[in-house]
Amino acid sequence: MAQRLLIPIGPQHPALKEPLGFRFRVEGERVLETHIRMGYVHRGIERACQERTYIQDLYLVERICGICSHIHTTAFCQGVEELLGVEVPRRALYIRTIVCELERIHSHMLWLGVLGRDAGFETLFMYTWRDRETVLDILEEISGNRINHAVNTIGGVRIDFTQAHIESILKRLDYLEEQAHYYLGLVTTESTFVARTHGVGYLSREDGRALCVVGPTTRASGVDRDVRRDDPYAAYEELPFEVVTASEGDALARTVVRVKEVIESVRMVRYALQNSPQGEVRVKVRRRVPPGEVISRVEAPRGELIYYIKSDGTERPARVKMRTPTLANLVAIPHMLKEAHIADGPIVLAAIDLCIACADR
Amino acid sequence: MPARTLLKKLKEALGEHIGQAWVPRPHRAFFTVKREELHDVVEALVKRFDIRHLSTITGVDTGEEIELLYHFWDRDVCFTVKITLPHHQPRIKTLTDIVPGALFYEREVHDLLGVEFEEHPDLSPLVLPEGWEDGHPLLKDWSPPEEN
Amino acid sequence: MLDGLIRWARRKSPWILHFNTGGCNGCDIELLDALTPRFDVERLGILQKATPRHADVLVCAGPVTRQARDRLLRIYEQMPEPKWVVAIGSCACSGGVFRGCYNVLGGIDQVIPVDMYVPGCPTKPEAIIDGLVKLLEGI
Numbered sequence: 001m002a003q004r005l006l007i008p009i010g011p012q013h014p015a016l017k018e019p020l021g022f023r024f025r026v027e028g029e030r031v032l033e034t035h036i037r038m039g040y041v042h043r044g045i046e047r048a049c050q051e052r053t054y055i056q057d058l059y060l061v062e063r064i065c066g067i068c069s070h071i072h073t074t075a076f077c078q079g080v081e082e083l084l085g086v087e088v089p090r091r092a093l094y095i096r097t098i099v100c101e102l103e104r105i106h107s108h109m110l111w112l113g114v115l116g117r118d119a120g121f122e123t124l125f126m127y128t129w130r131d132r133e134t135v136l137d138i139l140e141e142i143s144g145n146r147i148n149h150a151v152n153t154i155g156g157v158r159i160d161f162t163q164a165h166i167e168s169i170l171k172r173l174d175y176l177e178e179q180a181h182y183y184l185g186l187v188t189t190e191s192t193f194v195a196r197t198h199g200v201g202y203l204s205r206e207d208g209r210a211l212c213v214v215g216p217t218t219r220a221s222g223v224d225r226d227v228r229r230d231d232p233y234a235a236y237e238e239l240p241f242e243v244v245t246a247s248e249g250d251a252l253a254r255t256v257v258r259v260k261e262v263i264e265s266v267r268m269v270r271y272a273l274q275n276s277p278q279g280e281v282r283v284k285v286r287r288r289v290p291p292g293e294v295i296s297r298v299e300a301p302r303g304e305l306i307y308y309i310k311s312d313g314t315e316r317p318a319r320v321k322m323r324t325p326t327l328a329n330l331v332a333i334p335h336m337l338k339e340a341h342i343a344d345g346p347i348v349l350a351a352i353d354l355c356i357a358c359a360d361r
Numbered sequence: 362m363p364a365r366t367l368l369k370k371l372k373e374a375l376g377e378h379i380g381q382a383w384v385p386r387p388h389r390a391f392f393t394v395k396r397e398e399l400h401d402v403v404e405a406l407v408k409r410f411d412i413r414h415l416s417t418i419t420g421v422d423t424g425e426e427i428e429l430l431y432h433f434w435d436r437d438v439c440f441t442v443k444i445t446l447p448h449h450q451p452r453i454k455t456l457t458d459i460v461p462g463a464l465f466y467e468r469e470v471h472d473l474l475g476v477e478f479e480e481h482p483d484l485s486p487l488v489l490p491e492g493w494e495d496g497h498p499l500l501k502d503w504s505p506p507e508e509n
Numbered sequence: 510m511l512d513g514l515i516r517w518a519r520r521k522s523p524w525i526l527h528f529n530t531g532g533c534n535g536c537d538i539e540l541l542d543a544l545t546p547r548f549d550v551e552r553l554g555i556l557q558k559a560t561p562r563h564a565d566v567l568v569c570a571g572p573v574t575r576q577a578r579d580r581l582l583r584i585y586e587q588m589p590e591p592k593w594v595v596a597i598g599s600c601a602c603s604g605g606v607f608r609g610c611y612n613v614l615g616g617i618d619q620v621i622p623v624d625m626y627v628p629g630c631p632t633k634p635e636a637i638i639d640g641l642v643k644l645l646e647g648i
Contacts, residue, residue, distance in 0.1 A: 066535025
């Protein structure tokens, strides 16, 4: 019988950019048990939110995560707006949606590169990160910053598009769509990549549902669930789009789902740009928020993001709770790694698209 | 299914277990249950209604007691089951036996608010650092430790 | 003379190790951006390494959390001399927006000595490259 070993990996390790500790109990090359230690990026944001005002919190929640910063402020703002009972101008909702989808494109492309690198496909990493710069250029043009765009504010958005913006964005969207189709072909036909991801990190539909997994990870296991369609927010009710699903439930299926989502997002941004209504982009709101509690949900690039905000009538929230998609998906890792080959570890981890900054807060 | 219809259906099936119930807006519903009955109610949700998705557990310290909010997602409705626990030694039976996805959420609530989940397989710290002995940061009367 | 030669060689190709001590990912990704085709500092001999034992420059992003503190110290100790530390982002410089959070100790300089501070939230790749260049000029 092969000897049982305990292998510690992390928190600083080559597979992820962020600190996360693992302990694998292995027998030979087989993983028997995985133990995850998080908390390296825990800053105590939920507590800090209670100690600061709503406007200060806006800047704090934007910095929970540097990849999906806009989606956090979207969830926070629409929650506070619901408490305040203000109606946000429709143009502002469209701008929010456009930035949300641009962020999804940037996040998925970033992720595809990281997966490529973990799978030993360095060229894919360089390709996608090159193309991702196109999205960052668009975001920098409209908001002034590549990351942490500070687009949202309570009562609307802080930026507006001009016709020149729209034209230049539309031109670059064509390039992004073309590239996304190229990547879709690449990941499904490149035999080494397929061999490295096919059947790896399998999660069945039943397990996905039982473990409450969210986002592309669960959609790749055949669970048809998307907040944008099921609980529409911002301008999603007025946009035509398809929810991408797959049934295979492995790392390859997750890749295909995400690349297809990029194509879907490009189309949504294009539609929203061409059909956004004219008008104001923000309304003035009071600083004091009436007492109440609200649940705000959005579909972050990694899945369902849920905020619970409770107000006691002051300038500071009584409680802000956020559950990020990565925390929901982390539960599935020990399950996916059970009986897996230890060398598949990095692929399984990457395929979920971990964002530890989100999970720890 | 609209939130009202779902709530009506749940009320018909679980009648006496459901306390107050309200629908603040479309896609949202809230209801309270007694803490002793939570486990049975969630078991009924999972087994009879096939509502398996627990979005998260929120713990709130209201000053007098600790509120736990279990947010579930069923197609187009996000509904919340609310229970209250006493401030002193809050305890509740774990849900991990019927909802395996609750594993990390319960650990987080344990970390930040000190709620004991009975029969939970592993209540080791999730986000707090190793060797943390300075209490539970989300309690109202908590103050940060002195810098050493 | 040998010292001069080593110094000359070091200036040409610093190998960096990246460690996130509790940051939001923003700066980490901008650092990786600096390595990818748009900016491509790899063509100048700046390589990212996976282990502290191969690295000359430790690039840290994010405020130091209580849990990450000991790991940061251990990584710093594992790096061979001479070594330099670059703090990228406002959080790594001073704690930034997270200053005052209960699990945050402050900037990187609360734990290990820092040679170069690159502010910004997040820092742009241009700023990171500029910081590295200025660091090399000082060697």
